[in-house]
Amino acid sequence: MSAPTLSPTTATGTAATTRRRPRWRASTLAVVIPSALVLLTLLICALFAEALSPYDPLQQSLMDALQGPSAKHWLGTDDLGRDVLSRMIHGSRIAVIAAAEATGLAVLIGVPIGLFIGYRGGWWDWITMRAVEAIVSIPGIMVAIVIIAILGSGLHKAMFALGILYSTAFLRLARSVVLTEREEVYVKSARVIGASPRRILIRHIFLNIAPPLIVQVTLTVGAVLLAEAGLSFVGIGVQPPQASWGTMLNTAAAYMELNAFLAVPPGLAIVVTVLAVNLLGDVLRDSIGRGVRLPAATPPRPRSAAIARKGTAPLPAREDDALRVDGLEVMVSPKGGDPVPVVTDMSFRIAKGETLGLVGESGSGKTVTGLALMGLIGAGGRITAGQVTLDGTDLLQLPPSGLEKARGTDIAMVFQDPTTSLNPAYTVGSQISEVLRIKQGLSRRAAWDRTVELIDRVGIPRPAERARAYPHELSGGMAQRIAIARALSCGPKLLIADEPTTALDVTVQQEILDLFRDLQDEMGMAMLFVTHDLAVAADICDRIAVMYCGEVVETAPVEQLFRDPRHPYTAGLLSAMPHGASGTPPLPVIPGAVPTPGHWPTGCRFAPRCAHAAPGCALPVDLTPGQTTTNAERLTRCIRATDLTLEAAQ
Amino acid sequence: MTDPLLQIEDLTVTYGGRSLLGLKTRGVDAVKGANLTIRPGETLGLVGESGSGKSSIANTLLGLVPASSGRMMFDGTDLAQMKDGYPDVVRRKIQAVFQDPYSSLNPSMTVEQIVTEPLKIHATMTRADRRARAAELLRMVNLPETHLPRYPNEFSGGQRQRIAIAAALALQPKLIVLDEPVSALDVSTQNQIINLLYERRDATGMSYLLIAHDLALVHHISDRIAVMYLGHIVEEGPADRVYHQPAHPYTRALLDAVPLLDPERQRARRAARRAAPPTDLPRIAVQGCPYRHRCPRAIDRCRSESPRALAVPGGGTAECHLLEPSGTTPPAQQTTPGAKGPASNTPPRKEPA
Known part of the structure; x- marks a missing residue:
């Protein structure tokens, strides 16, 4: 076997950016082609109605009235003996004119006003919106009838009425999009480069209205066709004898008992046209701009290599282990893609009263690992291998009800953002006492007393009063204390903390870290502390597992990891830390970027970014103690771990 | 010494203050009497926790929020007087890069449209010229020209931030406001962006107002540092002096709150801090020093009297009564901006006394 060469471009995500989405998929084409054909036919009929119709649509022949389909009259004749096919073809012209007029008017009136009042706000907005509300509070057809009563009947007047009516939908749509987009940072950026409000509206915000606008247009076209038919049906739209699908339905209804087929052609034409417009609109909306990112492709690695790999040897058991994770593998199936591994060959254990730090950058799989232990990986995710043993019980073998029982009592979790992990609709106290009542069966009274006690324990002054507060009334630090109190309310054996201080200010962070430490001393639970911040890990953890691309690359007691990193990635992270680096720019960097799941290299996943990569790195590497060290606490996933001299933390 | 590019004097920014019905209400002062100076080619790091008012200063400087009072002299014009937006001639000289690379680029515009938008305005x-310039700008931020027709969601956070920087560089501004430019990025990508920013600054001689919450990061790449607390600039001075010899108790607390990368030294420091009484107290003071409730060294005078900005040995100022000389005023030493003393190679900071 020739020595594999490592090219730094193979894994750094170029595959994700160079491969473009094929313009149309087969399933999309199956929708696009028939819909486009329908609309094309409609358009041709409308344009060349005179040439295409076998008869004059107004030519009566009472002798031939109410005939069924025949070779002479393909779709039969109506009550006055007029050819239905010819009337259908001429009716399509009315349909196109009606749809274009009413929808066009609705867009032209609704969108600019909506954009303007959305961006401007204030009185303009208030007055316009009250007027719109007045219009939409009355049934639409009533409004149209009133407008027609003022203007008089006829196709164009009816469409004018419908245009005004439907413009309210466009107005509200444009306004609501502007209201959300206005707060986006890119609008702020546009203001900073000096774009005028008009330019911001037209060049920047309007582009983002396009997708919902297209949908609204297609819906409106459908609605207009139906409304035209309806208005003509009741006799205030298109006036007989002119042919339109609506007037034809009107006729059909009158002669339903003599010739039921009369209703079929116009009815079918309306249904098919509306359907075609809507389907095409959906496709158009999905394909417009924004270059949809590909779901991670199937990894181009030889499957045999992955199967042949034995994985890391099982870790030796320790007496006081609370949690053992062996060979855990998690796969996720992106929408319409093949399953992609996000965590592989994951083994670690945590002793009672010990804190293990799971450290890594975004996409390293650290959060997924935490969620997998809780049995909370979302839809599309699946644990495909491994064992998770908590205090002797294999959690992965538990039935869903058993896992549900374990959650909250045996394992608990604290999330990153306390303001969203607490329910804003309930007082913080009731959210803790709820857990106590469900999990421990306490009475209402006892649960509340215990809740106040817990809130006091997590260092919140005036606990009885604060228990009645809602989450939004508390600062981020206070809310996180509540979340911690809730997680610890049933005395779990394992606490998973997922970036619990990332959303907090540094001075608050240090208080929360102190609280974690004190509570652990007191309650003795094992703790899995997930963080991207090595400095936080250095402060709170006993041992650290560094993750990269879904696997642990190095695990060590905290002092050893910082004093003597053995994996080049750990060393790179340490030197890139703001207070690890010394001096002025250029600051030390790890070249390249973290590859996304699905684009991981076959061998050592860090090799393409590693300054020490050797030919042997092209093969998968196991987490091993290395040759010279016998310390079972110290494992590294690097074939050069023992021969490299890496820089320690400053 | 060169003339300042930007001189902010006694700037106050008030939010609210008027209800929908036009009735006067009392607003909230996000910035209270701030003074800042940035010289050409210099980086000023502005540090503070959430709600300290650092982003309000940025937004005011960018003309997104009006100044309530004070002056902002920028390149010969007072920006605080321009209530109805900046004229183009000023606008093009101040650009910005924002924190979140995921929402700061318009998802419906291609990279080329984003980068050339300032040129069009x-x-x-x-x-053809614009296209050539767009390609040149991408090269400046180390991205291939082939990215021009792509949309932002095809890129990673680091790449997006490079695109945002390319757009900010398009008009060759004199000042770029960097509002937490790397805090949303991964550790291994952060330094790439910082190095890029500094390479560009050194190539063009522009200035940066760097807003961040991480003092350690700011220290490496700023010439001067200003620390904000509840709308006040409590300390300001040469980067090394502020980082190694903080004069204000709040700056000290901010420095000590960041865990050290050395677990043993961190343990010792934690023990020392925890020996002190807890400071979980109101974070706002209506009267006197804004920090007095949390300050371990507060004296009676802090309760009644707001501290003035006093000169600190080693350069800069701090708003703290403790700096008040018992007899003589310490000479306000001005170190040359940009000079990094030998101190920058010593361990990050001394253990608390």
């Missing part, structure tokens, strides 16, 4: 260039 401010310069009369042919389409």
